[in-house]
Amino acid sequence: MPFLKIDFLKFIYASCLIAFFIIIYTLQSSQESPSLVVAPHSVNHFFQRYYYMFADSVSSTTRQYLQLLTLKKELREVQVENQKLKAKLQVLKELKLENQRLEELLEYKSEVPSFHFIVAKVTARDLMSDHFSLFINKGSEEGITKLAGVISPKGVVGYVTDVKAHSARILFLTDRLSSIDATVQRTRARGIISGYAWDATKLKYIERPEDMQEGDLVITSSDQKTFPPGYPIGTIVAVNTKPSGVGHQAHVEPAADLKKLEEVIILKAKK
């Protein structure tokens, strides 16, 4: 019968295949992982794990990169803001210092009523480094006259030697061509202050050596019109008791810090 004419071998193969699938299906639905499915699962897990790691690392790297980009942008903004704030702070510092200086000037101005005060900014220095003179940004148009006294809040600076319309030249008391009438505050001994180095002057023509000693304050003399009387010039740091020419000498350190001058006060006597 053709109906019963079955290829027996094919039938066995088909049966085995169906049985295999039934077994697999049955085993997969159970809780336990039999040894038969452990091997492919392990391989799968291996790949999954590393794929996951790879994908995760890629995505996290991408995320981090994007975050970095955002951070970089934010950082740049913060840096710009920081720079602006620093600049503002610097301006405020300068304003604070200027305010302090002007306050000092005003305090002094109220103490010395016989002079007009002209505040000028230092613009340039002398061409030759051995001469201590400066140029300022105010001149005859602003009321500055030749031989007008120049001071700072700490002490005498020098005097005006040359005046143009909008500029003038100041000769420091430390210049070797400068001469200023001075008095030792303690003993009232009088002499002449003349310069010889950046931070040193000499008090000359003092008659008696006992009239001066280290630490004595040297001030401007009372009978002159260039400076207010009693304004500090400097402090005696060494006394030379050997007479040189006429009288004795002392080394005087100027009260004003001449190397850090930004503004000076020019005195103009009130009429």
Place this chain on the structure above:
Amino acid sequence: MINSKIFAKNIASYFLNVFIFILLINLQTTIWFHFFNYLSPPYFWMPFFVYMIMYRSISVATLWFLTAYFILMSFTMALPGVFFVTLALTFAFIIFMQKRFSMLSLADFVLITGLCCLLFPICYFVISAMTPYFTSFSVLDFFLSFALTLPITPILLVLLKRINALINGNNLKELQIGL
């Protein structure tokens, strides 16, 4: 007509150079002072002075020496006599070198400017010692100014040559400068 054109060009060249000279002195007394305070500045004016004497005829060089003296004196409290003699000695030294050597290359120019930077303060010190107001001599300032002047000298030479070429055309001596 041609002569008047040349004359006008010479006058324009003179005033332009005076302007440059004043700018260079201001660079030393104002700009340098504001940036570096009392640190010894280079002699910005010295390469200009050397240039105007080395590459000009003796009569024009003498005119430049006098011009330089009057301009420089307005920037310093130095005693006029001391400064004049010092500058005159520097001038004579440049003329002496110019007559004996063919100072036409950049290296020669730097050399003679450097020598002038050494000679000028020494002469100034020696001459001021003959007056009651003699100056002190600072070795640090002396070497610092000299060392700072050398690197700016080639730059100034190139600039001066180009600027002078623009307004009046370089003379024969200037054309022979090997840069």
